[in-house]
Amino acid sequence: MLKYTIKRLLMLIPVLLGVSFFVFMVMHLFNADPAALMLGQHATQAQIEALRQQLGLNDPIFVQFGRFLWQLLHGDLGRSLMTRGSVTEELLARFPATIELALFSLFIATVVGVTAGVVSAVKRYSIFDYVSMVGALLGVSMPIFWLGLILIIVFAVNLHWLPVAGRIAIGMEPTAITNLYLLDSLLTGNWEAFWSALQHLILPGIALAAYSMAIIARMTRSTMLEVIKQDYIRTARAKGLDEKTVINHHALKNALIPVVTVIGLQLGLLLSGAVLTETVFSWPGIGNYTVNAIMASDFPVVQGSVILVAAVFVVVNLLVDLLYAYIDPRIHYQ
Amino acid sequence: MGDLVVVENLKKHFPVNRTLLGKVLSTVQAVDDVSFTIREGETLGLVGESGCGKTTVGRLVLRLIEPTSGKIQFAGTDLAQVPPRELRRLRHQMQIIFQDPYSSLNPRMTVGQIVAEPLIRHGLARGAECRAKVADILAMVGLDPSYVRRYPHEFSGGQRQRIGIARALATRPRLIICDEPVSALDVSIQSQVLNLLKDLQQEFGLTYLFIAHGLNVVKHVSDRVGVMYLGKMVELADGDELYNHPLHPYTQALLSAIPEPDPTAKRERIILTGDVPSPINPPSGCRFHTRCPKVMDICKRQEPVFQADQSNHWVACHLIHK
């Protein structure tokens, strides 16, 4: 297992390298001139040219990529054209918000999705089954941003049940430890903040989770149906085990194995879905930031955030694979 | 009659574990140094337990997979050497029938297309002539020629096996490899197919390499029988000779393990202990030594030679060749 882990970690290097190269190249197809962008409306052509020279934009592309990689190795993603801030810092400042939202959504999606999937499979063709599967279909069919707007109108503006936008009520921020507000407020025992953070998470969390929840529910249902048909389930029943044990002890773990992979993939989708959810809910995360950067052609930021998200995605999938190996003893890694 | 197929020192090692850079770490020695001949018009039976390399031998003989080393002579041509284009031309002389009647027919093709394809590929017939030939062949294997438009899934296992046979027969081959053609069939259907194969052999003078793990079936159809264990041929002899005087302890155990459908028959059973070892790391010396009831010291160290006696009974065992 350890050897496998190391091997997989080594495999990350070419993938991440490829990812960086890919993004870098794509970004250089950009139409806009970063120097012109930095200088704003009073700039002259000469000034722009001077800045291009200074930024090394006139060097051959591979030299630029080499420089970019070298900086990347030092954790330096360059500076934003808009704010002049270090992209690494700007991203890290927003990353916890995105992670919190994505994890929370993943949590909702997993808990609700798996439960609904299992119950649907066990009570196949019941009302519950139909309702949850129709729900799941809607979940994969509705555009996130539309759902988000509707949730805001209904639950925040009309019903006043939940806050409209933002991460937490003004001034309630818990002492920063991880910058995940839910976690921080728990760690510091700040219940008021916890409650507020939770309330703020619910609507964006649901909007973001809807798609993944649906996928997970459908996936769980179908693998569960598959597993229930297996011989070993028949064996378990033949032993005289009651239905609950059969499902929970014998079926669920097997059914979850493929579901785990899907859940891992969902995190990637959640990170990218966050782009829109964050826009709609003014969530101060990297999705929102990236969209702004794209609108502003702030390409170091776009480049940095895409690399960051891809790296997270790759690492998460590595973790999922390891987890997979852990729950499925058949996968025997030398 | 001469030898249609001569196989010498045939080896096939599958790489199973590679490093990141593609270096092979371990191999499955699926077929290891096997030699035998098949005479024109005879049936050579091949038995052995699951995974011992029977299928691999069959595919090697047709060169559907590339041998690691060794020689395969078909009607005087060394198949291991001929270029692909020529090999494809040779293919109409040698065909194969598979074990699984479900996966061996392309589900998207009609019976007619399936049977006609080899004819068309080899330019043996086209158009109306081809259709007539297909009808002939179908009739030959006992299928109604009106079935040409149907798809394989509309047939029962036995019928599908006949379609497979029809496809193999289409080019009038000299050699047919039968890779467990009846293992997947019900008892009552099995006999239909076995009889058919026999009839066809008589009619066309076909040569069969008949692979199976049911020893009674093999005995029934074969003139000579080879026994394989873990990638090696351990014994090869005339059918009756082999069944009446098995020399290799494995053959003896195998024969005694077959449940005879006769409650009155009382035979001394040899029950082997343990499982077939992995072909990835086969035991040293004689590969059977880990389970052999008559194991000697030498068996663990030295590989026995595959040798024949006067009556052409080949065996690889230290007990025999002292």
Added chain:
Amino acid sequence: GLGFAASQKILVYAKGADPRGLDPAYVDDGESGKIIVNIYDNLVRYKPGGTDIQPCLATSWTQSPDGLVWTFKLRKGVKFHDGTPFNAAAVKFNVDRQLPPNATDDMPYASFTFEPVKKVDVIDNYTVRFTLKHPYAPFLANLAMCMAAPIVSPTAVKKYGADYNQHPVGTGAFKFEKWDKDQQIVLSRNANYWGKKPFADKVIFKTTKENSVRASEMITGAIDMMDGVDPNDVKKLESSGVKVLKKPGMNINYMGFLTHKKPFNDVRVRRAISMAINRAELVKYLYQGYAEVANGPLPSFIPGYDPKLKPLGYNPTEAKKLLAEAGYKDFSFTFITYSNPRPYNPVNGVKLAEAVQAELLKIGVKTNIKVYPWTEYKPVLFKGEEGDAFFYGWIGDNGDADNFLSLLDSSQIETTLNSAKYKNPKVDELLRKGTLVSNEKERVKIYQDLQKILVEEAPWVFISHATDLYAYRPNVKGFNPHPTGVTWLEGTTK
């Protein structure tokens, strides 16, 4: 912190985007300005509601008769938030860092604001002298701007270096406390403020990107005030008990013609198109009344505005006639426009273009629309090759007429500013005169003449001045946004 004590007085101001930064030397966006004015003071400051100048860190000033030397007396006893004293050396530091050779290329407002400055001298601890290269009438107004001119703490700039943008230190009514990116910026009361003591203990500038979401927060009471109210939301806000402030904005929303090439090098064609557009209808429906029809480039409250100026009126028949005269039958041309809303055009460039397109169709002029995102738009405009006409606008920086009118100065063709590539020696001449003359009356006269020429020549279709829309909770008092788009919040109470 563990939240704010309940007794604290907190004002929450929601806006649409994070500032680019909080170092006035390095920013050029309105969002930054809104916060900067509350952290920093300038030497001079606009009077509430207009662009007249009043003392601030400078208590008084004198100008040499030739208009080249300005001497400022500075306020005594003022301290920066980091405890260092404000004095003449600090002022000199502030200006020097934005003058060659210190100025860097990415200081967007340095050259605009301090271009005429030759040098700055410290006369004594509380007296500072600016020497200009040539007389420049808007100089004082520029010193009141929220870009480049606010006075930063030299110690802090040296301390934080490139990161100063994130750690502003000024002398203003509020101290910078923290900045949660894209979420909020928290300022706290400067208890040692030299001026009127601010009411609020904390001011929070919250970032809520979507207009409608921000309005929703207003309705639910999550925030105290906001800017960037979408005209569509006004009714909903008002019906929810929220107060909506409508202030004439310091901007101009226009459609420019590329005057250096066919067909719009012909003034008749320009005039014809101008007359074919029913601007009143645009204002009424597209902007739902939250804009004023422009009679020329200047908003009404800017000195130099001419209430008597007659714009080219809506007259499709005349327009057709003019076109025929100029020989343009079956006329068609291409607009370029931007994809996003702008302060002068709160619906976006596309919708405006589509509306104009529909108008022109009525006189049989067919048009194509080409859309660019904002950041790509400016370089395209600069090249002047794409399209025949373009949509654009201007937000005034300093409330000076020159700031608007110099957009048609032929010397500004070189920069992106004169996108219409309009060249008229008479206009250039009048503009030059306007910056040199310091007599108010004389200046107004010059600019009024100038505007008459512009209306006749029609390099632009002057469409509208967008109304700035703000909303605030009814319990908020003293919320008084300035026409420049910023709001000093020290007097705001709740």
Added chain:
Amino acid sequence: MPELISVQNLQTQFLSDGKLVRAVDNISFSLQEKETVAIVGESGSGKSVTSLSIMRLVPNPPGKIVGGQVNFHGEDLLALSEAKMRQIRGNKISMIFQEPMTSLNPVHRIGEQIAETIMLHQKLDRAAAWEKTVALLRTIGIPSPEKRALDYPHQLSGGMRQRVMIAMALSCHPDLLIADEPTTALDVTIQAQILDLMRKMREEFGMAIMLITHDLGVVAEMAHRVLVMYAGRIVEEAPVQEIFAEPLHPYTVGLLRSIPRLSGNKDRLYVIDGSVPDLSRLPSGCPFHPRCPDAGPRCRRERPELLTLGERRRAACWLRSGEGVE
């Protein structure tokens, strides 16, 4: 010997693809204590469904037991509550399945899977159950059972897995063991090992065995009595010696003659024409009549009942009814 279980008029149906399949169609038979009865028949003839019906494990939907009784220790199993039935499964009646590869749960250790049954039915605590598990594994000839108990199924060979299945089935000393093709998936030499083990266990535990297979060799070797099924029905029943010596039903006759034998000659084999009928579209009359060389008009018309012929024999064929086929 006293009767252990008696199945009467058992009927099980499936609804598959909109068609009704009478997988088990009104069959009756019984097993004595300690007796081994083999059920033979071609694929799809209803052997597995019969055994699953006794265990009440027929997947529902699509299957359903629609009639009959299964008397076991004086109770009708089909009428028991689900909870009562669970106490019988794995305890009084246990089952081994054909596929040793898939019948064990891949994600649990084999020791746990055996111990689970023991804990459930014998109310033992974990440690005691584990001890018993290890002992059982030793009995079935698994080397170093303490270590092997911690293995996952995929770490064992097919033969070992089937042994584990047997150990699991025997862990509570059942009165009846149902073995559904326990060796079909195994190699001949391994099959011999397993059959040998089953014989030993039969002696040691003294349970009755219902052995399902289609391999007549296995039958000859293991069974006391044989039931032949065809298309969901029992067509013949006889003690093992007699059925091989003198089969009564033409299907049994054909079956016996169509298998090639080691001792047999190399002539053409006997052929039962045609193929097993589709259970959802059974021919009228005797379901075997289209393939029967001796069928007469009556066979096409009327379905023959299972008639008792002689002391311990039954057959369902007009030829044997004394009434003829005309």
Added chain:
Amino acid sequence: MSVELNTELKTAPVEESSPWRDFWKRFSRNKVAMVGLTILVILILVSLFGQWLAPYDYKASNMPESLQPPSAAHWLGTDELGRDILSRIIYGTHISLKVGIEAVLISLLIGIVFGAAAGYYGGVVDHLLMRLMDIMLAFPPLLLAITFMAALGRGLDNAIIAIGIVSIPEYARIVRGSVMSVKENDYVQAARAIGNNDFQVIFHHVIPNVTAPIIVRATLGFSAAILEAAMLGFLGLGVQPPEAEWGAMLGSGRSAIFSAPHIVTFPGIAITVTVLAFNLLGDGLRDALDPRMKQ
């Protein structure tokens, strides 16, 4: 000839059938899938004949009638420029279906070639292609599409290309997996045994048998593509005005969400219904094409 014909000839089913007919039989039994198909057929008709169906010109603005709620004259109301929303939605159908079809075609064609090559040849080819796919898979799709858009420039065609490129890896993977498993089938061996060359084997025997998962993925791909295009439209990266794309309608209409909620509601419903129809169809296809549903 001495081989006798068997009686099984007589008992075998006689009716002519084909896999497609069977498939259609199974499929048409699935009511939900039929609903999906019906909706799609309607949408396709609408997209083909939209010009004649739409009550107004989708780009004709009429300022005095802006932001009207649904009424008899404008069934779904009007937008900020007074354009008829129904007409715009009808017109948008064409664009959405175009996005779906073209994006899927792009990813399908490239994906099949990559996947078939990787799956059939294995080894180095497989390794190289799949590492490339891994790299692309490392990006969340929307983000990757946006990145491409940032580079390619905005506009519908670029959006379609971006969306198409982004899902190539998924198709390649599916095709590769299916090819690898189909390759194991004896009929592929048989095809080689009767003298087919690689090309013939791949195109006659392998590809036709991997269509089921590809078709299913493609139907779901339509919906994914439509949703992604809508997202790009929402962000303002999609079509050029005054074209009517649903996502863009939603995006530009969201400022009026309080004063005229209908201008976002209807395009939202249009997207949901279309995507739903594709999903229903995809589910139905999956069931109907599932080999386990065959006997």
